[in-house]
Amino acid sequence: EMTVAYAQERVQFGKPIAARQAIQHAIAIMATQVAAARAASDMAGRAIGADGALDAGAIAAAKARASEAAGVCASIAHQTHGAIGFTAEHWLQFLTRRLWAWRDECGNEAFWTRRIGARVLERGADAFWPDIARGDADPAHETLRQEVRAFLATATAHMTPHDRAASWMGHDAEFSRKLAARGWLGMTMPKRLGGHDRSPLDRHVVLEELLAAGAPVAAHWIADRQSAPLVLRFGTPEQIDRAVPGVIRGETYCCIGMSEPDSGSDLAATRTRARKVEGGWRVDGTKLWTTYAHRSTFMVLFCRTDRGDGNTGTRHASTSQFLVDLDTPGITVRPILDLAGEHHFNEVNFEDVFLPDDALIGSEGQGWDQVTSELALERSGPERFLSSITLLIEMIRQLESAPDEMAVRTLGRVTANLIVLRQMSFRVATLLTEGQDAALQATMVKDLGALFEQEIPELARSLVTVEPTLDPADGYAAVLGRTLAAAPSFSLRGGTREILRGIIARG
Ligand SMILES: Cc1cc2nc3c(=O)[nH]c(=O)nc-3n(C[C@H](O)[C@H](O)[C@H](O)COP(=O)(O)OP(=O)(O)OC[C@H]3O[C@@H](n4cnc5c(N)ncnc54)[C@H](O)[C@@H]3O)c2cc1C
Known part of the structure; x- marks a missing residue:
């Protein structure tokens, strides 16, 4: 808190140092380390309180992790404060010296990491x-976890460690359908669409078990994670019926049409353009790095919309999203091999592609708000x-x-x-x-x-x-x-x- 306040007050080159990206990123690292330390101490607290027994694993991990976080924060705090933080009268020096003692109290990081590592190897x-x-605190989660493990023991028995190392890029449509049959796709989606009305926590348990086993989840991953939830939130009833039940059955797959050759981090610089025409839109442009476009049913396309009335709005306000059937004439998918020579992502070209009016997701001009909510799902x-x-x-x-x-x-x-x-x-x-x-x-x-x-x-x-x-x-x-x-x-x-x-x- 002291470092954040100082960065906002201290002026150099005519601006608070917090205006500089290098300082912002250092503070972001601090904030993330603080969040980790907080999660660690919460976990330790729960482990002590649970049934009166000391859960050595959780507490050891919390002590080691929080100590590491504290070290990173101290280093960034000093760098951000400049020379004043290095003086005997500045408050920062008390905190730094107190930290040495605190990190050593009840065993330092070396002590705890050695204990944890030895136990991992012994087990x-x-x-x-x-x-x-x-x-798991909730017994229902433990039951679900064991069900998923029992299923995976058979369904992934044939996989080598190399297969598993593909992680969530491993594509196997039959596996996705088997998962769907067990009720593990569309878990949080409504029952009326074939979903299971379960909580994000239940879904989280299933996801982490799949990932830990290196299960081949790529076919349905993007659709289940972000495309179907996006359509469910912003789409018309007709779009929902067209896309969502198939995703939940593990039969409909989706790809993300965001990045372009000249628009990566700066997504709002999209140049792919949809022009309003009678009964729909005509789309021209190129999407890039589109994971599994070659095996998907739909793309959720983010692009600029142009009604031809000269009103293009601001950069953000003139963007929209479309649910694009990848069989539509005028769309070509060109493979791009990645560093390992594997084919995951693609270039997708749109050449005078006609999309009917009912392909528009949500309302025209709402593309930016919608895509940022989609990104939150993508990152979580x-x-x-x-x-x-x-x-x-x-x-x-x-x-x-x-x-x-x-x-x-x-x-x-x-x-x-x-x-x-x-x-x-x-x-x-x-x-x-x-x-x-x-x-x-x-x-x-x-x-x-x-x-x-x-x-x-x-x-x-x-x-x-x-x-x-x-x-x-x-x-x-x-x-x-x-x-x-x-x-x-x-x-x-x-x-x-x-x-x-x-x-x-x-x-
Ligand atoms: C394996 C893989 C799969 C992908 N799948 C998809 C997909 O399915 N669909 C899709 O749409 N996209 C996909 N992407 C694209 C991905 O989202 C982009 O690579 C990413 O957004 C960055 O864009 P860029 O590659 O153009 O890099 P750039 O944006 O050009 O960035 C280059 C460098 O500049 C830095 N930089 C850029 N702007 C700033 C700034 N303001 N401040 C500081 N640094 C900055 C970046 O952090 C980066 O280090 C995929 C990428 C990979 C690698």
Whole structure:
């Protein structure tokens, strides 16, 4: 709080230093670390209070994680205060010196991370996720979790660790239909459409079990996560009937038509244009990086709308969204191979494509408000920190037989971070269940989650000496290679790290 206030007061180059992006991003990191420390201490509090027994795992993780967060915050506080914070009379020095004592009290980070890491290795790779996810407060969640696990034990039995390392990019339409048959798609959607009227917390339990198992969820993922909820919220009854029940049955898939060649982070710079014509709209333009457009039924298209009356409004006010059937004449989908040579995303061209009036989602000119609410859904799930979980589990398997001190402590730190991220993510689902706005918290989880997902392959490289490969037949080296190759995208897709930090700083 002191650092935020100081950044707003201290003027350099004629402006408060808080006006500078470098300072804003540092403060965003602090805010995120504070949120992590708070989630950690809440978790410890619950663990102590639960049944009077001390849950050593949660409390150890909380102490290690909160200490790490405090160290990061202290460093940013000093950097932001400049020389004044380095003086004997400034309040900051009391806080810094108190922090040394506090971090060492009841065992320092080295002590706790060593304990956690040793326990992870003693329990082994197969117990890792069950131990992380154990002890739900609500017994109904535990029952649901066990049902999902029992289903996955059979449905994913044929998958190799390399298959699982594709994480939520693994595409298997038959698997999606099987999940739907179990009632695990459209979980929060209304029963009248075939949905299940369950809470975001129930859905969260299912999602994290799917991700932890590396289940091939990509076919339905985008549709279930954001397109169907968007259509349900803003669409006409006819659009809802056309798109949503198929998503819930695991038969209708969707892609996101936001990015373009000249419009990435600055989404409102969209140049794809829909011109009003008799009975509908004519669309021209190019969408880029469109994940699984080649296997989708619909695209939710974000573009500029032009009624031809000269009134184009502001940048934001002249945008709209459309539900586009990808079989419509004039649409071509061109594959783009990613860094690993895999085909996930595409370029989608619209050439004089006619969309009927009833393709417009919501009202014309509301595109910006709608797309930002869609982005909140896109950023809020546990996939934003579990993309490297298969590598983490396989790395533990590699280390089980011959761990060294550094491996033990590193594993302890990583485990503590994961436990706390999971708490933060559950908090987002809880806020959504209560009908509250969780956009800021979700953004923090995504930023911290991407750092976590990206750190795992780097740590794996330093702890186990294996050369990564893209050859799927090559066991652990292939899991490492696949995750390393995917990692650069973690802090780009769904909004870049820099854009997220701007949002957090403003919050
Ligand atoms: C694997 C993958 C899948 C994707 N799937 C889809 C999809 O299905 N549909 C879709 O529409 N898009 C998709 N995207 C695109 C993704 O949303 C964009 O990559 C992202 O929004 C960034 O846009 P850009 O790549 O044009 O980078 P740019 O916006 O050009 O950014 C380049 C760099 O500049 C930084 N930068 C930009 N503006 C600022 C600023 N104001 N302040 C500070 N730094 C800034 C960025 O943070 C980044 O580091 C996908 C991307 C990836 C990698």
